[in-house]
Amino acid sequence: MGYKLNIHDPQDPTSLPPSTRSRLASGRRASESIRVGIPLDYNIATLQPSVRNAWIRTLKALHANGHTLHPVRLPATQRALSAYYVLAPAEASSNLAKYDGVRFGSRAEGIDGTPESVLFAKTRGQGFGPEVQRRILLGAFSLSAQAIDNYFIQAQKVRRLVQQDFDKVFAKQNPLLDDIAETEGTGDKVDVLLCPTAPSTAPLLSKVEAQDPIQAYMNDVFTVPASLAGLPAISVPVPSATEDQNIENEEYTPFAGVGIQIIGQYGDDKLVLDYAKELQAVARDS
Template sequence: MSDITGLTISEARDRLRSGDVGAVELAEGCVSAAKASGELNAYSVVTEELALEQAGAAQKRIDAGDAPDMCGIPLGIKDLFCVENVPSQAASNILGGFKPQYDSTVTTKLWEQGAVCVGKLNMDEFAMGSSNETSCYGPVVNPWRLEGDNRPLTPGGSSGGSAAAVAADLCIAATGTDTGGSIRQPAAFTGIVGVKPTYGRVSRWGIVAFASSLDQAGPMTKSVRDGAIMLGAMSGHDPKDSTSANIPVPDFEAALTGDIRGKRIGIPKEYRIDGMPADIEALWQKGADMLRDAGAEIVDISLPHTKYALPAYYVIAPAEASSNLARYDGVRYGRRAELGAGDGITDLYERTRAEGFGHEVQRRVMLGTYVLSAGFYDAYYIRAQKVRTLIRQDFERVFNDGIDAILTPATPSPAFALGSMDDADPVEMYLNDVFTVTVNLAGLPGVSVPVGLDHNGLPNGLQIIGRPWEEADMLNTAYTIEAACGFNDKPERWW
């Protein structure tokens, strides 16, 4: 089965249409791989019955010659997306037992295309984390390991289950969400492609909210072509989401020509941070050289407000989280704490939230409530929003000066050991987002592409930041890097 589950979307699409592989056969292979992968802890639930039912329906469409690109493709769905009658907990105890009676817009679009649900994927609780260690299901384990070292590594977060499942061939592709780097960082840690679209390109309806002005869903795939195919299936205007953009969705796959001659690619000097590993620095230079060899012009640029991005993000995101998570009160759905004689509604709220929310979620909710409070709203939240505007203006100025895309590292380091930051200041964990949060603050598209292995045999990725709404051009630049580096390494199976 491994050769089947190792297919890319484009390969599976071609083999399904030719009759070389059946949709049910492909679904059974992915379900079997998912059920046998307990040591990775990537899945929170495997939906075998649903997968086989959807695969059977997909096969009928294929046989009838009515097969969209995603028809028959087995997917893993991040636990943040609502799937009808399937546990959707956002990896939090406070949503224990919650089975939505509806699908998110994204999953609805995928099912309409004939995609197949292998199961729900583990993640950081409410998408708050960079290592997938805050989940109520326990941590996800990266399928990659250090050479000669069996210590379990993080797959990154918050879409760690999605990244691990795609890298380990437990599904053909997966959905992820990105609030500050939660698609791109785990993609880099696991050697896959992660696409964060322009804010508003993909509907947020039916996705459990973390920070509503930053959240954006996207695909996590085995190749840039797959990312283009799946992004096209996920995108489009949704009247149920007030932030969804009513603009046409281009054919992202058709844009993958590999021709970037004359493109101007920016290298921001502010991303050269102290303590960056030599492997990451060398990788960045390698990426620039490959783009130059392909005919692009490499231009040094400045994004002067980058240094304020992390502090601004960690004011804005917790503030929005505090507002969004106020709805989890033990009254309407999810967990409800037991009350004693004489306890009132305030006791119910306090006890339910204390029992249901993990420590990282509690930390961010309290931080967000603090910065929104009457005495500190102007000093923190309003100031952070002004910084956000300056960061967005930095990008606008650079793009207006003729820069077509920006090349940066995806992460400041390769994957680290699970538990290695347990006693560290939380800010050390937050620094994992140093190269990615600016993209969310500015609402821009970004993609992480695997480019090589470091000296310990772990994958590293580069990030390409595109102009707003120009994901097609951004993906073509990523496609050029992917073709030039020829990265096709896979983790050695041990699980």
Template sequence: MSDLNKLSLAEARDALRNRDVTSVELTEACLKAIDAADVLNAFVHKTPEIALERAKAADERIKAGDAPAMCGLPIGIKDLFCTKGVPSQAASKILGGFKPEYESTVSQQLADAGAVMLGKLNMDEFAMGSSNETSVYGNAVNPWRRGNDDAQLTPGGSSGGSASAVAADLCLAATGTDTGGSIRQPAAFTGITGIKPTYGRCSRWGIVAFASSLDQAGPMTKNVRDAAIMLEAMCGHDPKDSTSADLPVPNFEAMLTGDIKGKKIGIPKEYRMDGMPAEIEKLWADGAEMLGDAGAEIVDISLPHTKYALPAYYVIAPAEASSNLARYDGVRYGRRAQLAQGDGITEMYEKTRAEGFGHEVQRRVMVGTYVLSAGFYDAYYNRARKVRTLIKKDFEDVFAAGVDAILTPATPSAAFGLGEMTEADPVQMYLNDVFTVTVNLAGLPGISVPAGLDGQGLPLGLQLIGRPWEEGDLLNTAYALENAAGFVAKPGKWW
């Protein structure tokens, strides 16, 4: 078999079980692809020795006949996940040289299932960004290009390295994390599938925290079936994470029937934004029609507090970030600034944090500290928490009225060029999260499915939002949408 790195998880799993291929062969094909794709800057810490060791162990396990679905499948791990003995920097200068002595629960569960770690993937610093331009490793690059234009495009953020690596077939799948859209937006920008499960479905233990009440890990894969396979391996109760749900994890793949007859799909009128590109509008309408043709009932719904979601998110997330990032002080681990004679502990903190954090992280820490300060706590932070409760209630009301899933665009545009969104106006960048942040604020599962190309040949995604804890049902609706859309486009190889 040639082009083994181009296989999906499901195809590779079946080929391994049929003894058509070995995990070592799969892994070597991916390692070769990674080495030939340095220009994408997707993999930032390569771990070929670990990969080949795990691949050999997986082959033995498959031979013995006791192998779970993920056994032997080569994947990438976002740099936000702590991996024992391997640099885990959250793409920040302040964590330079940090090699944890422990493994995050999610990456441990994948390892226990026999998955092969190829290395660590690029991302926005501390997961703060929508374009992977805030990384200490430099920009990750989207394998897609506009027509014949060779301008480099963003793969989205913060899981940009994960999206780029999966889209370019450097790995069969990758882990991502999603605080306000950081799995779904890059998935849409690169023509892959990404699901953020219900808050509490995957353990957050060992994942570097950005905003603890919003962060959630999830898989980034080549299709919906792969998302179902990998999500099952990532989920499960973890006593080390107090927000982890003690619920059984279903066999998500077995729930993929593609039958959505009689399902109610809501179309929220508040997501029709002023100035939305006609291509996004058309894709959304086409998606609704496809689901209708598959037997679903399409209904108009209202989520009245949607317009307050972005401002509420950009109060709550920075507030939690400023609290979480207070631990990076140069004392116990990571980088410590060079001190001048006579400098005390205050100067050490100030210099370390000023040198170690990039501009976007500094901006969010300052915003977060401001909204939590004595005079502004009620005016901003408490008010944002109340708005969050109202947004959550909007969704509860819609689901109580019998809606099974909600269809929206995933992003307000296709991938934009690196450097096109200037730092002078960070709000422009924040608007990329307009369709995704509500899902995090309400703790719901959401999935982005590639559904078409824009006029310049770039992928566009549609988002489906599901009921809490019903990822299986959501994946099945996404599977029906994927089948109807028939998206099979791949980026032309230029790297």
């Protein structure tokens, strides 16, 4: 017996209600030609040559398959990474606050807490890894009374700007917004965006173990804008070209591939999945 997943679950607060689902378009067929947006703001100086080459090859292959290419600008996405690492730790700090070994989670052995600390100080110190502890501390600070206006509130404003940037370039109107008059003409509007998933290929494990946390965060520069805007996105692996192996890159390995990301408008999940399948076929043939 099969179960249908694409329905509203009243027990899940993140599940879309029927009123919102009715506003989502049925989606375009995978056989149709689409307008592919090329975010110029994603062509950053630190983009590895092998990643840029794979991006260009993929775009050329899609154009050869009948899809049209259109450069677009997403200026607010340059601030998305900073906003994300204010908002994400704040959410982590809030969501993980219940794991204190009293109500939820396991408790550390022995006596926990001193007159100078809270009851669950040792429990939370042992229960979370360094990165989680780092995010909890950052989130607790950004949500504090003295910092919330300068950090959390400002990051939420950037989040709205990022969403507005995406809404301006997509041909389909965001179904979560109130009905407004359509912008005349669709000359600069696109159906999906195509860009690298990360500015570099996957590093060696030895490099990751010695990597500074800030360096790791910088690799999220292309993925956090869609997350902030709540848009469907998928990463498709594309093989590196043979000539790219000669590019000077200490982290290159013969098995390294390049992630190419497809981003769609809110509610266009099926469209994103359909063209991810086509992109896989294009990557194999190119």
